[in-house]
Each structure stands twice: as structure tokens, then as C-alpha cells.
Amino acid sequence: MTITITAFERSPDGGMGLARDTRVRWALEEAGLPYDVRYVSFQAMKEPAHLRLHPFGQIPTYEEGDLALFETGAIVFHIADRHAGLFPTDADARARAVMWMFAALNSVEPCILELVIARFQEGDRPWTPERLPLVKERIRQRLGQLATRLGDAEWLDGGFSAGDLMMVSVLLRARPSGMLDEFPSLAAYVARGEARPAYQRAFADQLEANTGVRPAG
Numbered sequence: 001m002t003i004t005i006t007a008f009e010r011s012p013d014g015g016m017g018l019a020r021d022t023r024v025r026w027a028l029e030e031a032g033l034p035y036d037v038r039y040v041s042f043q044a045m046k047e048p049a050h051l052r053l054h055p056f057g058q059i060p061t062y063e064e065g066d067l068a069l070f071e072t073g074a075i076v077f078h079i080a081d082r083h084a085g086l087f088p089t090d091a092d093a094r095a096r097a098v099m100w101m102f103a104a105l106n107s108v109e110p111c112i113l114e115l116v117i118a119r120f121q122e123g124d125r126p127w128t129p130e131r132l133p134l135v136k137e138r139i140r141q142r143l144g145q146l147a148t149r150l151g152d153a154e155w156l157d158g159g160f161s162a163g164d165l166m167m168v169s170v171l172l173r174a175r176p177s178g179m180l181d182e183f184p185s186l187a188a189y190v191a192r193g194e195a196r197p198a199y200q201r202a203f204a205d206q207l208e209a210n211t212g213v214r215p216a217g
């Protein structure tokens, strides 16, 4: 059955791979599933046709036959649930992989997003200089806790799973601020994720869609 996802017609990050379609592309690549992409403009995302698929007028969405999904957590879970490669077979290990997906989206991504909003959407507000250090401190605290748990392990819980896919995707959003590099073990963890062939394909595809250029290799 054909899978179709949506992505920005032109991503605000210019193809850095930070738009959330990249994590869905990555999951599809890990699972070895072909897919189509429908590119939508900011205006089209807020129009009825897209709002029927995504009530909040955002990307990405996922369509497969009669099934239509939004929210990257639900989409990646669905892919991992139905196809090999992203969830361990052991039931307890699988539950922990799901836990890490939730942790990425619920306990790590919000503070990173807060910084993105503080810098790019509210950067001109008079209170921003006072607020930024507080926002950054919350990120530092969370990344420090995560680094402690990761220790010198390769992945969060044994082998690579959808939990790592989501955590790496979320951490990548902290890199432009320089804060990821304050935690060398997390930076190395992210680099391991980026080195996976499935990530490389996903990244190259979104880069080409945004810039017309395909990275060498």
C-alpha cells in the first residue's frame, strides 16, 4: 500500500533536516518502506484540505490506504509497530523503547522548543535577554540528566530502537544553539544516529527537496 507523507514545500531551516518530516522519513528508511512526499506551502497547511488531515495545520502527516495520522510520535510508533527494525522483539525491551519515545517528545523536546521560540519568534521582546538564560538552564539540566543515564552506552537501551530515533531527532534541534556540544557524549550519540545509512538517506532526500542538491556519498 502506498505511503504518503507531507513536508514543507520550503523548510524554514533550508534543509538542515530539523523539520519533523525527517524523523518520519528516517523511520520509513529504517523499516525499508518506500514512500511518496506531498509538499505543502504554509498557506496550504492552514486550508481545509490539509486541516482534515492535521487539525493543527502542521506537517508531517502520514497516509496509508484509509489510515491518516498526524503527530510524529504516533507515526513513528505505527511504523515501528507494523514493521521490523525499530522495536525489539522482547516485550519489556519494546515497552522501554516506547518509554524513550515518550521521553524524547515529552521530557526533552519541549525545553529545546522553548529556546527556538524564545530566539526566533520572541527574540525582539524586551524580556527576552532576561528569559534566555533561564530557558537555556532548563535545557542544560535535562541534557545533563540524559547524558548521565546514557553513560558510555551506544544507545539508550541495548540496540538501536525507535526510542533512539526519536531522541536523536529531538537532540538535533538543540545543535544550532551550540548546547548539544556542551555534552560530548550526547553529541557523539547524535553522530551515531546520523551515521546510520537510513538517516543518511532520509537527510539526503529532504535536503534535495529543499535545495535541489544531493549530498555526495
Ligand SMILES: N[C@@H](CCC(=O)N[C@@H](CS)C(=O)NCC(=O)O)C(=O)O
Binding pocket: 018, 019, 020, 021, 057, 058, 059, 060, 070, 071, 072, 073
Ligand atoms: N507535535 C507535532 C509537532 C508538529 C510541528 O510542530 N510541525 C512543524 C514543522 S516541524 C510545523 O508544521 N510548523 C508550522 C506551523 O505550526 O504552522 C509532531 O511531532 O508532529
